[in-house]
Amino acid sequence: MAKVAHFRFYAELNDFLPPVRRGVEFAHAFRGDPSVKDVIESLGVPHVEVDLVLADGESVDFSWRVRDGARVSVYPVFESIDIGPLVRFRAAPLREVRFVLDGHLRRLARYLRMLGFDARWRADAGDEELARTAAQEHRILLTRDIGLLERRAVTHGRWIRETDPRRQLLEVVRCFDLAGTIVPFRRCLRCNELLEHVEKAAVAERLPPRVALRQEEFRRCPSCGRVYWKGSHHERMERLVAEVVGSATGAP
C-alpha cells in the first residue's frame, strides 16, 4: 500500500518545484522505505542545495527513512534563518571559497577570475570529472545542469538560475556572500593561475610602446606567460567590481 508524507520546501528550493508545489505543504505518495535524500531528489531538488531537513519538527540527516504520515520541512543552504542548535548537514562551511564550473559557464568563470576567485573551468570537462574535481579539491560546483548536482560525490554546489553572465556573477557573489573578499587583478583570466609581480625591464620588449610609456606596474601569469597591466580593460573591470559590490550590498 502506498504511504503518504507531507513536504514543504523553503525559499529558493522552490525554484526546482512545479508552481503548484511552491511555498505550500503538499502530499507525496511513496512506496517502500526510501531515504529522505532519495525522496527530495525524486521531487526534483538536488541534495547539495539542502542544508536542513526537519521531520515532525526534529532535524534528521539524509539517510533518515521517510515514515507514513510524516511532515517534512526542507531548507536551503543559503537561507538566512536562525536554525541555532539544530543539526546542519555540513558542520563546517568550506574554508576557502573555490569553484569548478561546467562547460557552459565560460564567461562566468572569467568574471569570477576577474574578481580574484579561484574558478576552475575547462571546455571539455565531462560530468564525472567535474564531480570528482569538486569532491577532491573541495570546490563548489556551479552548473546549469541539475542532474550533475544529484551525483553522490558532490557535496557543495549550486544550480545557476540566471542565464546572462553578468547576472550570473551577481547571483554567485550574493549567494556565497563574496562581496567582501573581492581582490581584482590577481588571477590570469585565461588559466586561473595567480599572477606574479614582474619588473618592467623584464617585459619591456613585449609591451606596446604606448603601454611602456604610461605603465609602471606589471604582473605575469606563471603558466601562460601573459602579461597584465592596469590598462583600459582594468578600468572596465573596476566598473564591474563597483557594480557587483553595489548590487550585492544594496548600495546605490
Ligand SMILES: [Zn+2]
Ligand atoms: Zn595564464
